[in-house]
Amino acid sequence: MFTGDKLNLPPTEDIQRTFIDFGKNEVISYVDYFPEIQQGRCHIYSYPSVMLYYGDISNNFRGGLFKYVRVVSLYDEHPFGHEFFLRIVQSFPFMQKVCLNNNRSQNRKKSNESNNNNQNLPVIQYSSLSELVIIDVHDDYIEEFLFHTKAYLPYNIILHINHESLQRVTNNFTRDATRINCAKINKLNLSGELKCSNSLKEYFPYAEIRYPLIH
Structure with missing residues (x-):
C-alpha cells in the first residue's frame, strides 16, 4: 500500500483478530513500513504453509x-x-x-x-x-x-x-x-x-x- 507520509495500516494485533475463526491453521501477519519508497506492506499467511x-x-x-x-x-x-x-x-x-x-x-561494530x-x-x-x-x-x-x-x-x-x-x-x-x-x-x-x-x-x-x- 502507498502510504505517503502517513502510517495507515492497522496494527498487527488488529489484523490477527480478524482471522480468529479462519480455520485450523495458525494465521501469521506482520506489517512493514518503508519511508523511503513510501510504502507499507502487510504479510498474511497461514502456517504451516505450502x-x-x-x-x-x-x-x-x-x-x-x-x-x-x-x-x-x-x-x-x-x-x-x-x-x-x-x-x-x-x-x-x-x-x-x-x-x-x-x-x-551492515554497520559492523568491530573493525575486524x-x-x-x-x-x-x-x-x-x-x-x-x-x-x-x-x-x-x-x-x-x-x-x-x-x-x-x-x-x-x-x-x-x-x-x-x-x-x-x-x-x-x-x-x-x-x-x-x-x-x-x-x-x-x-x-x-x-x-x-x-x-x-x-x-x-x-x-x-x-x-x-x-x-x-x-x-
Whole structure:
C-alpha cells in the first residue's frame, strides 16, 4: 500500500483478530513500513504453509519452517545482519533462488569483522541454492555471500551481479576470501559498465560469463 507520509495500516494485533475463526491453521501477519519508497506492506499467511515463493522478507520476518518454499526475495531499508541470513536458511532449507535488495551497510561494530579470517561468525551453508540475484545491494551483502568465511555455496550457481560491485569486493579479481565461492559459479550474468579482462575469466574458471548489452 502507498502510504505517503502517513502510517495507515492497522496494527498487527488488529489484523490477527480478524482471522480468529479462519480455520485450523495458525494465521501469521506482520506489517512493514518503508519511508523511503513510501510504502507499507502487510504479510498474511497461514502456517504451516505450502507456498513455493515468499517475497519481500524484511527484518520483521517471524521465522518458522517453510519446507515448500523454493524462491525467496529479501528487501528492507534497514541492514540485514549475518544472523538474519542464518535465520533465513533455517526457515527455508530447500530454497533454490534468492533475490536480495538492500543498500544499507551492515554497520559492523568491530573493525575486524570484515577481516577475512574472522572466526566469530558461523559459516552459513546454502545447501540447495542454485541462483543468486545480488544486483541492487550494498557491497557488504556481496561479501556476505561470496566470502568463504561467511557462506558455503554449492557448485553450479547462477550469479546475477553488478560488475563494478563485484570488481570492488574481489579487489579487482585477486581476493582470496572470495575465490573459493566464485570458483563454484556456473553462469555469471553481469550488469553495469564493463571492461573485459582476463583476470575476470581466470577468477571464474568454470563460469559461462554473460556480459551486459552495449547500446
